Amino acid sequence: MGNEILGWDLRTVFQQSCVDLGVNVDLRAVVNDSVATILSHMHADPRCKIGVIVGTGVNASVKVPITCLDEEKLSRCNPQDLERYVECILNTELSMFGTDILPRTRWDVELDAANEKPGFQPFEMMVSGRYIAEVARYIIRDTVLKFRPSSAVPAGLDTEYGLDASTMSVVERELDIHFARQQFLARHPCKEGRLNLTIEEMKFIRAAFYAVSSRAAAVVAAGILALAVSALPPPTPGDGDEIVVAATGSVIEKYSGFRLRVQEFLNLLGHRRGKKIVLAVTEDSSIWGAAVAAAIN
Numbered sequence: 001m002g003n004e005i006l007g008w009d010l011r012t013v014f015q016q017s018c019v020d021l022g023v024n025v026d027l028r029a030v031v032n033d034s035v036a037t038i039l040s041h042m043h044a045d046p047r048c049k050i051g052v053i054v055g056t057g058v059n060a061s062v063k064v065p066i067t068c069l070d071e072e073k074l075s076r077c078n079p080q081d082l083e084r085y086v087e088c089i090l091n092t093e094l095s096m097f098g099t100d101i102l103p104r105t106r107w108d109v110e111l112d113a114a115n116e117k118p119g120f121q122p123f124e125m126m127v128s129g130r131y132i133a134e135v136a137r138y139i140i141r142d143t144v145l146k147f148r149p150s151s152a153v154p155a156g157l158d159t160e161y162g163l164d165a166s167t168m169s170v171v172e173r174e175l176d177i178h179f180a181r182q183q184f185l186a187r188h189p190c191k192e193g194r195l196n197l198t199i200e201e202m203k204f205i206r207a208a209f210y211a212v213s214s215r216a217a218a219v220v221a222a223g224i225l226a227l228a229v230s231a232l233p234p235p236t237p238g239d240g241d242e243i244v245v246a247a248t249g250s251v252i253e254k255y256s257g258f259r260l261r262v263q264e265f266l267n268l269l270g271h272r273r274g275k276k277i278v279l280a281v282t283e284d285s286s287i288w289g290a291a292v293a294a295a296i297n
Contacts, residue, residue, distance in 0.1 A: 007097045029293035034059040035089050036289025041246035041282045043292050048244040048280070049232055052094075054220055055082075055249030057122040062089055062231045084272045089229070094223055095124035102126060102219065107138040114160075118276040123223060127216040129165035136212045138164040143208070146200045154188035154197065163188075165255060168209040173256035177202055216251075217258055221265030228275050243277045 003012070012028045018025040031039065038051025038061045044157075051061040053152070065086045066074075074082065099122050110133055111125060112118050112281055125131045136155060145153050156162030167187050174180035181202040190196050197205070237239075259279060263286050266277045 028297040034061040037285040039289035039292040040285035054252040058095045095121040098122035126175045133165040135265040169256040217261035246282045270275040
């Protein structure tokens with residue numbers, strides 16, 4: 001499908017489809033989710049220079065001078081726009097970065113090899129809700145479950161993508177390990193109630209969840225800092241000393257303690273680079289960002 005519409009003007013296509021269906025719609029803008037995220041916040045806070053999504057998928061956008069575009073992209077821009085605007089928003093497709101840069105464990109290698117497109121999205125495979133749960137399942141499979149008979153394996157943990165990031169979040173959130181085990185087994189009961197997980201096994205599982213999600217938070221922070229250092233121009237006197245990052249997505253909004261850990265890593269890494277970077281959660285940004293794009297067009 002992607003190759004079929006390559007080079008098409010999506011606004012024209014959508015608008016014509018509305019006409020064909022007899023729907024009275026005036027389409028003003030077409031934006032993807034990462035661009036909508038930054039648009040939803042930057043109109044109210046000029047310090048917002050980056051937008052990031054961390055949910056089932058991952059992406060980021062960044063506001064840069066229009067002169068950062070290469071000649072090929074500039075040649076496709078409306079000349080009047082080039083005279084009118086000095087900045088633009090770039091969709092970075094951050095999920096595709098990280099090849100031969102991000103350190104991988106054997107579980108990361110296994111996950112990538114099983115993917116439909118190995119090597120396609122190395123960044124996303126370390127941080128998105130879909131993939132961190134599968135990495136955690138691999139770890140549990142090769143440790144706790146390795147010493148259990150198949151009849152005593154909690155339901156779903158022997159199935160591809162049988163563990164959900166929401167379960168990881170619930171287990172991490174519960175301070176009482178007995179209640180955490182209860183919550184986990186409610187989602188993944190042992191077959192026929194045989195050999196329920198011991199407290200020591202549950203402690204290991206929770207530690208594995210925390211390790212995987214903390215690594216994801218660190219990688220997200222590193223990606224944000226990389227954009228701040230490599231893509232943003234030097235600050236001007238009126239910019240202030242903070243870079244605000246509009247953030248959305250189920251993982252960064254709802255995963256227990258995830259946003260706080262990303263911020264802590266940003267504080268640590270940013271201090272080393274002389275950058276003060278602050279996360280600002282923007283709920284429903286896909287809707288508000290599209291509305292802002294339509295309003296300014």
